[in-house]
Structure formats: C-alpha cells, structure tokens
Amino acid sequence: MSRNQILLLIVIGQGLVIALLFAVRYKRDLADSSDSVGAVPVAERMADIAAGAQESTLAEALTIARQGLAEMRANLIDYRGRVVKRERIDGRLAAESEMEIKVQCRRFEQDQVVAPMRVYLKFLQPPSVAGREVIWAEDQNEGRLIAHEPGLLNVAQASLDPRSERAMDGNLYPITEIGLVNLVEQLIARGENDLQESDVRVTLVPEQMVGDRECQQIRIELIQPHDELNFQYAEIFIDNQRQIPLRYAAYGWPKGAAEEGRDGSPEVLEEYTYFDIETNVGLSDADFDPSNETYDFPAFRINL
Numbered sequence: 379m380s381r382n383q384i385l386l387l388i389v390i391g392q393g394l395v396i397a398l399l400f401a402v403r404y405k406r407d408l409a410d411s412s413d414s415v416g417a418v419p420v421a422e423r424m425a426d427i428a429a430g431a432q433e434s435t436l437a438e439a440l441t442i443a444r445q446g447l448a449e450m451r452a453n454l455i456d457y458r459g460r461v462v463k464r465e466r467i468d469g470r471l472a473a474e475s476e477m478e479i480k481v482q483c484r485r486f487e488q489d490q491v492v493a494p495m496r497v498y499l500k501f502l503q504p505p506s507v508a509g510r511e512v513i514w515a516e517d518q519n520e521g522r523l524i525a526h527e528p529g530l531l532n533v534a535q536a537s538l539d540p541r542s543e544r545a546m547d548g549n550l551y552p553i554t555e556i557g558l559v560n561l562v563e564q565l566i567a568r569g570e571n572d573l574q575e576s577d578v579r580v581t582l583v584p585e586q587m588v589g590d591r592e593c594q595q596i597r598i599e600l601i602q603p604h605d606e607l608n609f610q611y612a613e614i615f616i617d618n619q620r621q622i623p624l625r626y627a628a629y630g631w632p633k634g635a636a637e638e639g640r641d642g643s644p645e646v647l648e649e650y651t652y653f654d655i656e657t658n659v660g661l662s663d664a665d666f667d668p669s670n671e672t673y674d675f676p677a678f679r680i681n682l
Contacts, residue, residue: 430583430584430585431581431582431583431597432581432582432583432584433579433580433581434580434581434582434596435575435580436569436573436574436575436577436578436580436598437575438580438582439569439580439582439596439598440566440569440570442594442596442616443562443565443566443569443614444566445621446562446616446621446622446623447559447562447563447566449621449622450483450558450559450562450621450622451485451486451559453658454483454558454559454622454657454658455482455483455485455493455657455658456480456481456482456483456657456658456659456660456661457480457481457483457558457655457656457657457658457659458478458479458480458481458655458656458659458661459478459479459652459653459654459655459656460476460477460478460479460502460652460653460654461476461477461479461650461651461652461653462474462475462476462477462649462650462651462653463475463477463648463649463650463651464646464648464649465549465550465647465648465649466550466630466645466646466647466648467548467549467550471645471646472548473504473506474503474504475501475503475504475507476501476502476503477499477500477501477502478498478499478500478502479497479498479499479556479557479652480497480498480661480665480666481495481496481497481498481556481557481558481661482494482495482496482497482515482661482665482666483495483557483559484516484559494515494516494517495515495516495554495557496513496514496515496516496517496518496661496665496666497512497513497514497515497553497556497557497666498511498512498513498665498666499511499512499513499553499556500512501528507527507528508528509527509528509529509532509674510525510526510527510528511525511526511673511674511675512524512525512553513525513666513667513668513675514540514553514554515666516554518666519537521540522537522538522539522540522681523537523538523539523540523545523553524536524537524538524668524675524679525538526674526675526676528674532674532676533676533678534676534678534679534680535668535675535676535678535679535680536679536680536681536682537679537680537681537682538681538682540552540553540554541554542682544682550648558622558623558652561623561626561650562623565614565623565626568607569598573604573607576601577600577601577602577604578598578599578600578601579598579599579601580596580597580598580599581596581597581599582594582595582596582597583595583596583597586615588615588617588624588625588651588652588653589624589653589654591617591618591619591624591655592617592618592619593615593616593617593618593624593625594615594616594618595613595614595615595616596613596614596615596616597611597612597613598611598612598613598614599611603631608630608631608647609628609629609630609631609647610629610630610631610632610644611628611629611644612626612627612628612629613625613626613627613628614626620657622655622657623652624651624652624653624655625649625650625651625652626648626649626650627646627648627649627650627651628647628648628649629644629645629646629647630644630645630646630647631644631645632644632645
C-alpha cells in the first residue's frame with residue numbers, strides 16, 4: 379500500500395471517529411438533564427402577576443419592540459457576554475446550557491451589507507460539553523460553522539452546515555438565528571403575522587431585574603390555544619437603558635388545556651437569558667478566527 383493510500387485511510391478513519399463523537403455528544407446533551415447548571419423554576423401563573431403590572435395592548439408591545447429594533451440596528455455594532463438557554467425538543471426539556479458569546483452584528487448601508495454577522499460560542503455548562511467552541515461567520519468557510527469538542531475528544535475541528543441534522547441535533551434553532559437582533563425580529567414577526575388584539579392579554583411590568591440590569595417585562599398571554607403558536611404565555615425583558623432584550627421565555631399550555639380548561643402548570647418551552655452583556659467592545663476578525671491563539675481549535679479540519 380502506498381504512503382498516500384495510508385494517509386487517506388487515516389483521514390477517513392479520523393472523520394468517522396469525529397462524526398461518531400459529535401453524534402454521541404449531541405444526543406447526550408439532550409438526554410442528560412442531571413448536568414443542568416440549575417433548574418429554572420416553573421413559571422408563575424398569570425394570576426400571580428407582579429405588583430405594579432399594567433394592562434397594555436399588542437400594538438403597544440409591538441411599538442416597544444420596533445423601537446428597540448431600530449435602536450439596535452442604528453447603534454449596536456457588536457457585543458459579548460453570557461447566554462443561558464433551555465429548550466424543549468421533541469417534547470423533552472434538554473439540559474440547561476451556559477455559553478460565553480461574542481457577536482458581530484450584521485449592518486447595512488443603503489441596503490448593502492457592510493458588516494457580516496459573526497458568532498463565537500464557548501460552552502461553560504453543562505460539564506459534558508464545557509470547553510466546546512463554535513464559530514460561525516456568514517462571510518467565511520462558505521457559511522459553514524466550525525466547532526471542536528473539549529478535552530480528549532479535541533482531535534480535530536469539524537466543519538458543518540449550520541442547518542444540517544448533526545448541527546441541529548439538540549438545538550431548536552440554528553446558530554445563524556442566534557442573538558439579540560434576531561430575537562427581536564422573530565418576536566415582531568410573530569406578533570404581526572399570527573396575533574390579533576382579541577387573541578392576547580398583554581401586561582407591562584416595570585422594575586424587573588435580569589442580573590444587575592433593570593428591565594421592563596412584557597408578558598403576552600394567549601386567551602386560548604392558537605393554531606400557529608404553541609405557547610400559553612411568553613415573557614420578554616427589555617433593558618431600560620440600552621433597549622436590548624436580556625431574556626425571553628415561552629411556556630406551553632398544560633396538557634389537555636384546550637379540552638379541560640387551564641388547570642395544571644405550564645411547561646417551559648424555551649428560555650434565553652443574557653448576562654454581563656457589554657456592547658460595542660470592538661470585536662475584530664481574530665475573535666471569529668479558529669486560529670486565534672486564545673482558543674483551543676486544533677489545526678486539523680474535516681467536513682462533516
């Protein structure tokens with residue numbers, strides 16, 4: 379057997395091992411809830427709304443969201459901090475994840491993209507994935523994400539289609555939809571396309587805290603189950619000073635709610651909470667480069 383044939387077999391073997399490791403690890407993330415960094419309490423019932431809450435309208439909630447989106451599009455260049463998420467996937471609540479996050483925001487001038495969106499993630503919790511790093515930049519690597527596993531599994535960096543089954547395993551949304559701007563855009567789209575004033579009850583709650591930031595909380599409760607939306611109510615926390623969303627959480631109807639009323643506790647569907655967010659910190663190309671010496675990406679790369 380020639381030297382080139384031996385090298386080819388080694389590369390193929392490494393690829394199969396990496397693919398298997400990624401598949402096993404993603405499945406474990408979904409199944410192993412014991413790794414949770416701390417369970418978030420089940421949502422309070424809408425009857426227990428905090429003191430100081432004020433009834434509002436869907437139109438007012440959308441106005442607040444649009445104003446925040448305009449502010450971010452005009453002034454938010456980049457940011458870094460931490461995000462904690464929990465997601466219910468195929469009916470099962472996955473383990474809570476905590477990640478360091480860096481985002482360069484997509485920016486336009488005269489309808490032309492002058493700065494592409496870029497994302498860096500480093501997993502901090504649960505322990506099973508602590509140390510995993512992921513980079514996605516819409517202008518690099520043909521739009522594929524680059525990731526590596528931690529510890530002894532860190533034998534190569536993997537290049538993945540961000541919407542592929544392997545990349546999406548254990549995630550409700552692809553990495554291309556992560557971040558503050560995307561969150562507000564999605565919330566506005568839902569409110570504009572799926573809901574009418576008669577469908578919802580809207581409540582504004584001032585002086586709510588997310589970490590050390592004072593926020594206004596917007597709670598949107600569906601009056602009855604909706605054909606297009608699976609949540610009973612959702613909560614959005616908007617930073618008072620910076621007008622950026624720091625938390626979004628949605629809670630599902632108790633089982634059998636449509637037939638038996640609203641008895642029972644709502645289920646967590648998805649939660650995203652941003653902590654220690656610093657804005658416009660001057661992120662550079664190096665922050666989204668796997669060869670950055672402060673990151674732990676191995677040199678060898680394989681497409682999966």
